[in-house]
Amino acid sequence: RKEVEQDPGPFNVPEGATVAFNCTYSNSASQSFFWYRQDCRKEPKLLMSVYSSGNEDGRFTAQLNRASQYISLLIRDSKLSDSATYLCVVNERGSTLGRLYFGRGTQLTVWP
């Protein structure tokens, strides 16, 4: 069983659309949650952390449901520049032995 599972897509949406990505994780002891973005042939970069109460950063909204071990990312008013792969990331536990587990990524293409 994979630690982090997410729908690989691809999602193809027009500019201005709203799109949602989902992710589930297997370790109930996980403490930190993130969404990363990876552009083609580039390194992953942090998009946003995900907090228990949910959080928003401009057009991006992240939600966490600890009971269901479920994380989501909502992108409103999609832009062409949002085209990328979105990686759901979960840490193992909050100690020096902690490690980050990456989902396989969800590919998004925004078309004009």
Add this chain to the structure above:
Amino acid sequence: DTAVSQTPKYLVTQMGNDKSIKCEQNLGHDTMYWYKQDSKKFLKIMFSYNNKELIINETVPNRFSPKSPDKAHLNLHINSLELGDSAVYFCASSQPGGVAEAFFGQGTRLTVV
């Protein structure tokens, strides 16, 4: 100023050769990682070091040997390269525990022919 830098960016080599990839971070982080991203884009941890000490070794063949001369450097040496080693290798660093953001190097695209 590049936060996490790794070299080389591209590496093409023949089967059986030995090669090294270097990584340096100037963020003052204690923890550094090597990740492998295969052709299916799955990013999988290989090693993690905390303050020069190995803390994670994820069932990686013995042909892969990381070395951390100090906490700002984590190099990866690969012996007897195989076709299946072809992938993109990313170095990353973070504060301990994985509770904060990890910063990645630009990746090394290794092709074994």
